[in-house]
Amino acid sequence: LIMKNNKVRIVSVNEAWGELGVTPHQLRFTERVEIEEVGPIPALTSMLHSLLSQKLGASQVQAVNEYQLSVADTVCINIQDIDHTKTVFISWTHQDEALGSKVLNIIKSNYKKS
C-alpha cells in the first residue's frame, strides 16, 4: 500500500521497491537432503515428480531435465549422486518460503535417510 500525493494505491511489492527507492535484499535457501534410494538418477527424478505432483497438483511440477525439477517456477530441485549417496538439493527464496518448506517437508518425510 503506497500513499503518495494524497492518494492511496495498492501496488505489487516489486513496484513498491522501485517507488520507495530501496534495494530489496534477496534471501535464498538451499537445503540438502540425503536420501535412501538406489537406482539411477533419472528414475529418482521421475519418482519425485510423481510424488510432488500427487501432493501439490500435477500442473505445479515441471521436469527441467533428467536430474532437475521445478515447482511453480519458484522452487528448484536438483538430484545428484555424491559419493554414492543420492542427495536432493531444494532451493527457494524467502518470498516463496511457504511452498519451499512444504516441498522440503514432503521430500523429507517420504525419503529421508534415517
Place this chain on the structure above:
Amino acid sequence: SDDESATKYPQCYPYGNLSVDDLVQRLAQAGFTDAKVEELSGVFIITLENDSGIIKISEASTHIISGNGKLREKLRDILLECLSSY
C-alpha cells in the same frame, strides 16, 4: 509442524545492506562460535563447520545452504535481525 505454520505470504520483506561483522557477532551470541569468514571479490562466505552450514553474502542477496531444517530457520532469523524490513 512447519506445514501448518506456513503462510501464503512472507512475514516480512527484508531490504538494505547487511553488515557481515554484525552478522558474525550475532551468530556468536547464538552459539555459532566456529564461524569462519572468507572474502572473495566482494562476496563473503561464512562457513559453520560444526553445523555444516554455509552463508554466502553478496551485495543485495544472501544464500543460506544447510542440511538441517532447524539450522536454516535459526540462521534465517538471525539474518533477518541484521536487515531492515517491513
